[in-house]
Amino acid sequence: MWTGLLDKYRAYLPVTDKTPNITLHEGNTPLVKLDNFVRQEVGLDLNVYVKFEGLNPTGSFKDRGMFLAISKAAEAGSQAVICASTGNTSASAAAYAARAGLKCFVLIPDGNIALGKLSQAMIHGAKVLAIDGNFDDALAAVKEISQKYPVTLVNSLNPFRIEGQKTGAFEISEQLGRAPDYHFVPVGNAGNITAYWQGYQEWQSAGQIQGLPRLMGFQAAGAAPIVDGQPIKDPRTIATAIKIGNPASWRRAEAARDESHGVIEKVTDAQITAAQIALAAREGIFCEPASAASIAGLLKKAKEGIFQQGDTAVCVLTGHGLKDPDRAIAVAPPVSKTSADVQEIAELIGL
Ligand code: F0G
Numbered sequence: 546m547w548t549g550l551l552d553k554y555r556a557y558l559p560v561t562d563k564t565p566n567i568t569l570h571e572g573n574t575p576l577v578k579l580d581n582f583v584r585q586e587v588g589l590d591l592n593v594y595v596k597f598e599g600l601n602p603t604g605s606f607k608d609r610g611m612f613l614a615i616s617k618a619a620e621a622g623s624q625a626v627i628c629a630s631t632g633n634t635s636a637s638a639a640a641y642a643a644r645a646g647l648k649c650f651v652l653i654p655d656g657n658i659a660l661g662k663l664s665q666a667m668i669h670g671a672k673v674l675a676i677d678g679n680f681d682d683a684l685a686a687v688k689e690i691s692q693k694y695p696v697t698l699v700n701s702l703n704p705f706r707i708e709g710q711k712t713g714a715f716e717i718s719e720q721l722g723r724a725p726d727y728h729f730v731p732v733g734n735a736g737n738i739t740a741y742w743q744g745y746q747e748w749q750s751a752g753q754i755q756g757l758p759r760l761m762g763f764q765a766a767g768a769a770p771i772v773d774g775q776p777i778k779d780p781r782t783i784a785t786a787i788k789i790g791n792p793a794s795w796r797r798a799e800a801a802r803d804e805s806h807g808v809i810e811k812v813t814d815a816q817i818t819a820a821q822i823a824l825a826a827r828e829g830i831f832c833e834p835a836s837a838a839s840i841a842g843l844l845k846k847a848k849e850g851i852f853q854q855g856d857t858a859v860c861v862l863t864g865h866g867l868k869d870p871d872r873a874i875a876v877a878p879p880v881s882k883t884s885a886d887v888q889e890i891a892e893l894i895g896l
Pocket of ligand 1: 630736833836
């Protein structure tokens with residue numbers, strides 16, 4: 546029986562016998578091969594897989610790091626945790642804090658987080674504060690609060706978040722039986738690309754894999770500070786999860802890019818949306834917009850001709866599509882209204 550990341554990867558995590566295991570049995574997400582989509586879109590004999598992190602307990606990859614951040618906060622005797630969030634971190638923090646019996650405070654940019662994520666933070670009993678400002682403003686505030694008051698920061702500046710998230714690289718390597726040639730990942734606050742690079746390097750040092758992947762990070766075009774080389778005051782993108790103008794792990798993301806001989810580039814909202822729809826409609830996999838940035842990135846690089854026949858690429862689908870139902874309804878083909886008349890229905894569906 547799968548019982549979560551601590552039981553599986555204890556030897557590689559910064560825990561002791563005293564660390565409680567606050568788990569929702571996170572991890573062990575499927576690595577699914579894309580068949581239809583790759584043949585049609587890429588036109589190459591590529592092995593493309595998606596790591597469907599939307600199937601974690603709260604619907605995003607955040608659970609990998611949050612289980613550990615909350616377990617360590619509980620071990621240290623903390624009574625409360627706080628985070629800024631574009632939505633998924635707050636959903637995960639709220640759930641794990643509830644399980645640990647800790648108070649949870651979350652700051653979100655008012656009007657800019659997807660409905661599913663907001664509902665999660667609320668139902669798990671977090672105190673949700675919608676601030677008049679963007680994610681970067683919220684992050685600055687929670688950093689200061691965690692320094693001044695007895696409350697533990699659980700954004701990815703908390704090193705235990707990165708330590709937990711690195712297990713994604715372990716799992717992918719185990720599922721493939723090797724490291725992929727390319728690892729595509731959306732970049733927002735840049736914790737995940739940092740964690741994956743650390744994870745692949747540790748797994749190599751542990752003798753579990755030989756080679757290392759190139760890390761291919763993708764930001765949304767209107768929120769691409771790392772690509773543009775400067776913070777963005779007013780980031781814009783439909784992919785609200787990665788609507789971030791001044792990422793906390795900026796330098797570490799650049800190090801991951803450079804050390805792995807990868808790239809950090811941008812994809813447009815139109816490319817992100819097209820990738821989200823294609824994945825859902827042709828492969829049956831529903832991810833949220835930010836996650837589709839990894840697929841959009843793969844398609845962009847395929848068009849540029851970087852791949853060779855037989856290469857293996859993994860795209861991380863960081864969050865489930867149900868997180869942002871408004872967006873899906875806005876971009877999908879419309880619903881048709883009809884009476885219950887069989888003739889009318891048959892005509893409508895072309896029978
Ligand atoms: N994809 C999704 C679905 C996310 O929620 C995030 C980040 C990212 C990608 C980017 O990952 O920040 O490690 O580079 N969401 C954070 C949050 C910022 O508050 O939920 P990153």
